[in-house]
Amino acid sequence: MRATRLVVIGDLHAGPDRSSLRGTLVNDLLSEWIDFVNKSIEPDAIVELGDRINPVDRESDIRTLGEMSRILSRSRCPVYYITGNHDLDNLTQEEHEKAIGSKLGNRYVVVKGLRLLLLNTQDPVVQGIGGMVSDEALDWLEREIGASPEKKVVFTHQALDEQPLKRNVHFENIENLAYVVNKRELLRIFEKAGNVIAAINGHVHWPSIASENGILYVSVPSFTDTWNQLGSIPGSFTLIDFSGEEIIVENHMFRPSILMGRFRTNRKKEG
Numbered sequence: 001m002r003a004t005r006l007v008v009i010g011d012l013h014a015g016p017d018r019s020s021l022r023g024t025l026v027n028d029l030l031s032e033w034i035d036f037v038n039k040s041i042e043p044d045a046i047v048e049l050g051d052r053i054n055p056v057d058r059e060s061d062i063r064t065l066g067e068m069s070r071i072l073s074r075s076r077c078p079v080y081y082i083t084g085n086h087d088l089d090n091l092t093q094e095e096h097e098k099a100i101g102s103k104l105g106n107r108y109v110v111v112k113g114l115r116l117l118l119l120n121t122q123d124p125v126v127q128g129i130g131g132m133v134s135d136e137a138l139d140w141l142e143r144e145i146g147a148s149p150e151k152k153v154v155f156t157h158q159a160l161d162e163q164p165l166k167r168n169v170h171f172e173n174i175e176n177l178a179y180v181v182n183k184r185e186l187l188r189i190f191e192k193a194g195n196v197i198a199a200i201n202g203h204v205h206w207p208s209i210a211s212e213n214g215i216l217y218v219s220v221p222s223f224t225d226t227w228n229q230l231g232s233i234p235g236s237f238t239l240i241d242f243s244g245e246e247i248i249v250e251n252h253m254f255r256p257s258i259l260m261g262r263f264r265t266n267r268k269k270e271g
Contacts, residue, residue: 002243003241003242003243003246003248004044004111004112004113004114004241004242004243005041005042005043005044005239005240005241005242006043006044006045006046006047006111006116006153006239006240006241006242007037007041007043007045007046007047007237007238007239007240008046008047008048008049008155008200008218008220008237008238008239008240009046009047009048009049009220009223009236009237009238010048010049010050010051010084010157010201010202010203010220010222010223011049011050011051011084011202011203011205011221011222011223011224011225012026012030012048012051012052012053012068012222012223012224013026013051013052013053013054013086013222013224013225014026014027014030014052014053014054014064014067014068014224015053015054015055015056015060015061015064016054016056017054018054019228020169020225020226020227020228021054021222021224021225021226022224022226022232022233023053023054023224025224025232025233026068026223026224026233027067027068027071029233029235029254029255030068030071030072030223030235031071032235032254032255033235033237033254034071034072034074034075035074036254037075038074038075038076041239042076042077043077043239044077044111044112045077045078045079045080045109045111045116046072046075046077046078046079046080047079047080047081047082047116047118047155047200048072048079048080048081048082049082049084049155049156049157049200049201049202049203049220050081050082050083050084050085050087050122050157050202050203051084051085051086051087051157051202051203052064052065052068052081052084052087052100053065053068053086053087054086055086055087055089055090056090057090058090058091058095061089061090061091061099062091062095062099065096065099065100066099066100068100069099069100069101069102073101078109078111079102080102080109080116080118080155081100081102081104081118082104082118082119082120082121082155082156082157083096083104083105083120083121083122083157084122084157084202084203085122085125085128085129085130085131085157085158085203087122088122088125093105104120105120106118106119106120106137106140106141108144110150113150113151114150114151114152114153114242115144115148115150115151115152115153116152116153116155117141117144117145117152117153117154117155118155119133119137119141119154119155119156120133120137121133121156121157121158121180122157123137126177126181127177129174129177130158130176130177130178130179130180130181131157131158131180131181132180132181132182133180133182133185133186138182138185138186138189141154141186141189142189142193145189145190145193145195145196146193149195150195151195151196151197151242152193152195152196152197153196153197153198153199153200153242154186154190154196154198154199154200155199155200155201156180156199156200156201157201157202157203158177158178158179158180158201158203159178159179159180159183159201159203159204159208159217159219160179160180160183160186160187160199160201160217161199161208161210161212161217161219162179163178163204163208163210163217163219165178165204168204168205168206169227169228170204170205171204178203178204190215191213191215194214196215197214197215197216197242197247197267198215198216198217198218198240198242198247199215199216199217199218200217200218200219200220200238200240201217201218201219201220202219202220202222203219204219205221205222205225205227206219206221206222207219207220207221207236207238207251207260207261209249209263211265214267216247216249216265218238218240218249220236220237220238221236221237221238221251222236223235223236223237232255233255234253234254234255235253235254235255236251236252236253236254236260237251237252237254238250238251238252239252245266245267245268246264246265246266246267247264247265247266247267248262248263248264249262249263249264250262250263
């Protein structure tokens with residue numbers, strides 16, 4: 001039986017160009033990318049980690065989200081969305097959901113026996129950039145993690161592991177806003193349950209992988225960020241295969257086509 005295969009993208013920042021985020025180029029590359037994913041990767045699901053837009057105003061944001069979601073709707077597998085700190089600047093959650101044709105908020109889906117927990121870490125947004133999880137959501141998370149024996153993978157926008165951020169041009173000087181403010185409460189729930197195998201986030205715009213206490217922490221690079229070094233947007237994404245106790249993480253650049261790195265871990269061997 002083939003592994004559970006997930007493609008994860010985030011921080012598309014579609015819309016007007018801002019700093020190193022050339023949002024005007026997103027839709028054309030995303031259209032090429034989704035055709036490539038359908039043909040060459042064939043994942044079981046795509047998870048989009050938020051910050052889909054460079055917000056402008058209500059009407060512009062709705063239009064940008066509609067264009068993006070129409071492209072991603074060509075996926076042959078389900079696409080699941082969570083909220084980033086910029087996604088509700090001008091929209092209510094209900095307006096955003098209508099624009100993309102998908103629910104947001106705290107929920108779970110089961111993909112080939114793997115339970116994916118899609119967590120809202122913008123409850124509330126902190127200083128416009130950081131985020132946290134409400135007490136109500138923490139209660140929901142603890143119930144869901146303990147409700148079934150399936151292995152769990154948790155998706156958040158902000159990071160849960162305290163990764164080094166030196167030379168990260170976005171967060172080196174505001175490290176506290178890179179993480180979920182009350183992440184220790186989440187980690188306590190994970191470690192108590194013992195069935196969370198991975199936590200996956202966007203937000204920091206670069207790839208990072210760490211393994212702590214049997215949990216793999218994966219930061220997914222921004223699809224769009226040029227870091228003021230690239231001539232165009234790279235279409236970066238992360239491919240993750242879950243197969244028994246083994247997890248394989250690959251970070252890819254789409255244009256040009258480059259495998260930027262592969263990480264393999266086996267939880268049984270670690271234990």
